Amino acid sequence: MTKAEERALEKYPANKTVFDKYEKQRYAFICGYMQAEKDLELTWEDIQKIDVLIYAVLDEEKYKRYYTQDKDGNFYSEVLKRFKEGKEV
Numbered sequence: 001m002t003k004a005e006e007r008a009l010e011k012y013p014a015n016k017t018v019f020d021k022y023e024k025q026r027y028a029f030i031c032g033y034m035q036a037e038k039d040l041e042l043t044w045e046d047i048q049k050i051d052v053l054i055y056a057v058l059d060e061e062k063y064k065r066y067y068t069q070d071k072d073g074n075f076y077s078e079v080l081k082r083f084k085e086g087k088e089v
Contacts, residue, residue: 004037005026008025008026008030008033009026011025011026012029049083050079053079053082053083054079057075057079
């Protein structure tokens with residue numbers, strides 16, 4: 001059973017009788033869930049953009065020290081913030 005199917009059953013429980021009133025809702029839920037996963041999946045173009053952003057952030061003096069020892073996540077948080085901003089456009 002896929003994660004989408006599990007979630008659909010949680011939201012729309014299966015009826016053990018002959019008539020299952022939630023069958024269509026579960027199917028729609030599963031289709032929507034699978035489409036959402038596909039939409040959110042990273043592509044090689046996304047990875048390429050992230051790679052470019054890493055070098056862009058590295059060029060900024062205040063982030064140079066974070067690349068080798070990013071203990072608090074500031075460097076990668078900045079890269080992620082810029083990546084999300086770029087996807088919203």
